[in-house]
Amino acid sequence: MKFVIIGGDAAGMSAASRAKRNIPDLEVTVLERSSDVSYSACGMPYNIADPNREIDDLVVRHAEVFRKKQGIDLRTGYRVDEINAGEKTVVGEYNKGKTFKVPYDKLLIATGASPIKPELPGFDLPGVFTLKNLEHGREIKTFIRSEDVKRAVIIGMGYIALEMCEALHARGLEVNMVKPRPTLLPWMPPDLVSLIQEELAIHGIGVNAGHEIERIESDNGTLKVVCTDLVLEGQMILVAIGVRPESSLAERAGIKLGPQGAIAVDRTLKTSDEDIYAAGDCADSYHVVTGEKTWVPLALRANRAGWAVADNLTGKKIELEGVAGSAVFKVFDLEVARTGLSVAEAKKFGFDPVEAVIRAQSRAHAHPGSTTIAVQMVGDRKSGRLLGAQLVGKEGAVHRVKAPAVALHAGMTVEAFSQCDLAYAPPFSPTWDPMLTAANQLLKKM
Amino acid sequence: MKFVIIGGDAAGMSAASRAKRNIPDLEVTVLERSSDVSYSACGMPYNIADPNREIDDLVVRHAEVFRKKQGIDLRTGYRVDEINAGEKTVVGEYNKGKTFKVPYDKLLIATGASPIKPELPGFDLPGVFTLKNLEHGREIKTFIRSEDVKRAVIIGMGYIALEMCEALHARGLEVNMVKPRPTLLPWMPPDLVSLIQEELAIHGIGVNAGHEIERIESDNGTLKVVCTDLVLEGQMILVAIGVRPESSLAERAGIKLGPQGAIAVDRTLKTSDEDIYAAGDCADSYHVVTGEKTWVPLALRANRAGWAVADNLTGKKIELEGVAGSAVFKVFDLEVARTGLSVAEAKKFGFDPVEAVIRAQSRAHAHPGSTTIAVQMVGDRKSGRLLGAQLVGKEGAVHRVKAPAVALHAGMTVEAFSQCDLAYAPPFSPTWDPMLTAANQLLKKM
Numbered sequence: 001m002k003f004v005i006i007g008g009d010a011a012g013m014s015a016a017s018r019a020k021r022n023i024p025d026l027e028v029t030v031l032e033r034s035s036d037v038s039y040s041a042c043g044m045p046y047n048i049a050d051p052n053r054e055i056d057d058l059v060v061r062h063a064e065v066f067r068k069k070q071g072i073d074l075r076t077g078y079r080v081d082e083i084n085a086g087e088k089t090v091v092g093e094y095n096k097g098k099t100f101k102v103p104y105d106k107l108l109i110a111t112g113a114s115p116i117k118p119e120l121p122g123f124d125l126p127g128v129f130t131l132k133n134l135e136h137g138r139e140i141k142t143f144i145r146s147e148d149v150k151r152a153v154i155i156g157m158g159y160i161a162l163e164m165c166e167a168l169h170a171r172g173l174e175v176n177m178v179k180p181r182p183t184l185l186p187w188m189p190p191d192l193v194s195l196i197q198e199e200l201a202i203h204g205i206g207v208n209a210g211h212e213i214e215r216i217e218s219d220n221g222t223l224k225v226v227c228t229d230l231v232l233e234g235q236m237i238l239v240a241i242g243v244r245p246e247s248s249l250a251e252r253a254g255i256k257l258g259p260q261g262a263i264a265v266d267r268t269l270k271t272s273d274e275d276i277y278a279a280g281d282c283a284d285s286y287h288v289v290t291g292e293k294t295w296v297p298l299a300l301r302a303n304r305a306g307w308a309v310a311d312n313l314t315g316k317k318i319e320l321e322g323v324a325g326s327a328v329f330k331v332f333d334l335e336v337a338r339t340g341l342s343v344a345e346a347k348k349f350g351f352d353p354v355e356a357v358i359r360a361q362s363r364a365h366a367h368p369g370s371t372t373i374a375v376q377m378v379g380d381r382k383s384g385r386l387l388g389a390q391l392v393g394k395e396g397a398v399h400r401v402k403a404p405a406v407a408l409h410a411g412m413t414v415e416a417f418s419q420c421d422l423a424y425a426p427p428f429s430p431t432w433d434p435m436l437t438a439a440n441q442l443l444k445k446m
Numbered sequence: 447m448k449f450v451i452i453g454g455d456a457a458g459m460s461a462a463s464r465a466k467r468n469i470p471d472l473e474v475t476v477l478e479r480s481s482d483v484s485y486s487a488c489g490m491p492y493n494i495a496d497p498n499r500e501i502d503d504l505v506v507r508h509a510e511v512f513r514k515k516q517g518i519d520l521r522t523g524y525r526v527d528e529i530n531a532g533e534k535t536v537v538g539e540y541n542k543g544k545t546f547k548v549p550y551d552k553l554l555i556a557t558g559a560s561p562i563k564p565e566l567p568g569f570d571l572p573g574v575f576t577l578k579n580l581e582h583g584r585e586i587k588t589f590i591r592s593e594d595v596k597r598a599v600i601i602g603m604g605y606i607a608l609e610m611c612e613a614l615h616a617r618g619l620e621v622n623m624v625k626p627r628p629t630l631l632p633w634m635p636p637d638l639v640s641l642i643q644e645e646l647a648i649h650g651i652g653v654n655a656g657h658e659i660e661r662i663e664s665d666n667g668t669l670k671v672v673c674t675d676l677v678l679e680g681q682m683i684l685v686a687i688g689v690r691p692e693s694s695l696a697e698r699a700g701i702k703l704g705p706q707g708a709i710a711v712d713r714t715l716k717t718s719d720e721d722i723y724a725a726g727d728c729a730d731s732y733h734v735v736t737g738e739k740t741w742v743p744l745a746l747r748a749n750r751a752g753w754a755v756a757d758n759l760t761g762k763k764i765e766l767e768g769v770a771g772s773a774v775f776k777v778f779d780l781e782v783a784r785t786g787l788s789v790a791e792a793k794k795f796g797f798d799p800v801e802a803v804i805r806a807q808s809r810a811h812a813h814p815g816s817t818t819i820a821v822q823m824v825g826d827r828k829s830g831r832l833l834g835a836q837l838v839g840k841e842g843a844v845h846r847v848k849a850p851a852v853a854l855h856a857g858m859t860v861e862a863f864s865q866c867d868l869a870y871a872p873p874f875s876p877t878w879d880p881m882l883t884a885a886n887q888l889l890k891k892m
Binding site for chain 1: 766770812850852855856858
């Protein structure tokens with residue numbers, strides 16, 4: 001069997017490696033358009049923060065290892081332009097104008113996602129960046145090193161924007177953030193958002209929410225983000241307003257798409273074409289809370305889905321239940337974590353959501369070093385089910401969220417969660433963990 | 447209704463406060479033999495570690511607050527000697543020889559547990575301590591302040607022993623631990639134990655396992671722990687070999703006992719007597735993995751059980767599902783966590799246990815500050831169920847264990863757990879959280 005994979009990042013290389021491990025003499029070909037494979041994309045902000053590390057430190061496994069040790073036919077610089085699902089081939093270009101045509105028995109589309117750039121003037125000027133692949137990281141790192149960058153403007157206020165805010169601040173830059181929508185992290189309750197706002201203020205980050213952006217201008221080496229009512233200046237601009245699934249190849253091949261244009265896959269990662277799988281940021285997934293399709297482009301899902309594809313086409317049947325919408329990030333000294341549905345999402349999916357928002361201490365009564373931790377918990381009044389949780393705090397927020405994430409997979413009620421034996425010792429929490437306090441408060445409202 | 451509570455610590459005061467909150471004009475009487483109520487017993491090692499803090503900092507709520515603000519008839523210095531279940535009274539002594547007799551409609555026994563002292567010579571010498579209640583903590587703190595304590599011997603190597611090891615080391619003492627059984631933490635796999643042993647060695651703690659203790663001797667202000675093949679010296683000795691439930695009052699009243707002599711209670715915390723409840727360290731509980739009775743004297747259960755008693759006798763029916771055997775502690779820079787069953791326990795309860803033990807990194811590839819985290823995961827070959835997990839590491843071990851704890855409450859399989867969306871960001875874990883890596887390894891063995 002000939003297994004061909006388009007894309008050599010998390011999902012693609014996970015699938016390639018595991019397929020070869022499952023069946024060592026399987027023919028596995030990976031076609032990767034860039035020169036980078038298997039790197040920690042999520043690590044880029046932290047790498048950029050540190051002038052003493054090279055961006056290539058983020059490479060987890062080099063192309064030669066895949067080729068020589070694992071026997072994978074890994075071709076970098078190979079851009080696929082068309083999938084011919086009828087004749088089961090992919091065609092494209094390599095080495096500046098040479099064309100290739102590769103036949104497959106089974107195909108995996110793992111083309112990832114690409115950063116969104118608005119269709120506005122000036123977004124293609126030098127010094128305006130996005131950050132999704134290693135080449136982007138390399139460009140940003142080189143730019144900061146070679147240019148006299150003192151101020152940066154970040155357009156967007158999501159995970160990447162906030163992580164890059166910390167990274168650029170660590171490099172000594174003055175950082176301003178800006179976006180059209182009026183609130184930072186609109187999915188989060190105000191009492192949690194305010195902790196993040198305080199943290200950004202402490203570090204002198206400009207948070208300019210609610211400013212419609214008109215264009216970027218260049219003025220003697222200074223870039224200006226011109227909004228309807230505000231102008232922000234800097235030597236570099238990062239556009240971090242989100243990503244979209246790279247599903248155009250699939251779409252042109254007649255494969256069905258799901259939410260937000262991601263490639264629709266079933267629980268075995270198969271697309272609407274019997275011989276074509278999709279995995280990673282280009283593909284959709286089921287949400288374990290709603291049971292509906294969703295699109296969550298995150299690394300764990302990409303790796304897991306890559307493995308599942310390899311298992312499924314080498315004879316082990318694997319069905320992935322889905323994602324819980326868990327996401328975590330760090331911004332300066334704060335940990336931010338979420339899993340499941342926000343109140344607005346819960347309403348959209350027909351639940352009758354109730355929320356409790358509490359502030360608690362991260363450690364026991366009278367234990368030194370305790371800090372504030374804020375928890376939101378959302379439940380469904382009709383069924384009693386736990387629907388989601390969000391946490392913000394200086395310690396323990398990220399690892400704590402794994403508990404409600406498991407509860408969401410198990411379809412637990414808030415009452416059942418409130419009875420869980422979450423353990424206690426004074427350096428780590430009050431006797432009632434803040435999540436239990438939130439669950440107890442939520443129960444009263446349900 | 448007259449609600450009488452014997453014991454004014456976690457379970458007793460939780461029940462008293464909540465009962466008054468539920469029904470403000472309920473008559474609630476608490477009979478506490480010592481002068482201390484409502485304090486963080488688990489915080490004692492950390493308080494002892496700090497010469498600048500008073501032991502009374504651990505008091506969460508003072509007796510006067512319970513009396514005046516909450517209207518609880520809280521009587522300290524009242525020792526109950528007998529429960530007359532027939533006539534529904536309790537009798538005892540207060541104020542040096544005066545007797546009292548208090549009638550009840552509903553009674554809660556919340557007498558806690560007491561530290562075990564072996565029946566060997568010298569264990570009652572001055573300078574030999576146990577640590578369970580605030581008075582013990584006070585004595586130890588005063589002793590360290592007033593005496594010229596340079597070396598301490600700790601008999602026992604459980605949670606309290608290890609926490610006190612760190613506390614006494616922080617006070618500048620040389621610390622030796624000793625116990626008869628040959629291994630430190632016998633319920634833990636050797637690969638996890640070795641991390642703890644390294645940590646103790648780094649801090650110069652003497653770990654003397656496998657030495658039968660014969661007696662304690664006093665020799666010119668120096669205490670000697672004399673073993674069959676070893677003598678350890680110090681100015682103070684802490685006996686931390688475990689606790690036993692304070693169930694003698696209940697037993698004499700004809701109430702049924704459960705495992706290890708703890709008072710047997712049903713899921714509503716009712717004893718074999720219709721009008722008598724028991725909660726806290728003196729009472730047993732159900733184990734959510736085995737479905738059988740167990741005795742786990744820990745603070746969260748005590749608080750939760752206290753609340754449940756109050757709810758049940760004020761008209762809200764609450765059934766506590768049980769404990770998962772979750773326990774966490776810190777020893778120097780290491781976090782130690784467990785939930786569910788060890789392999790030996792699983793065998794004892796008729797499971798067919800399989801374990802995976804892995805070492806992983808606490809942070810992502812190439813992320814600075816990463817440390818080793820070791821995980822054991824135990825599953826049942828017959829049913830596929832997750833049975834337990836243990837973690838040791840410098841960061842994230844304690845909060846991580848809450849995820850498998852929830853999975854145990856939900857009766858999840860290892861496969862279902864392995865599919866959970868546990869979230870990932872580089873400062874907090876590799877893409878596959880160490881728990882998922884352990885679950886994936888375990889699946890291969892099942």
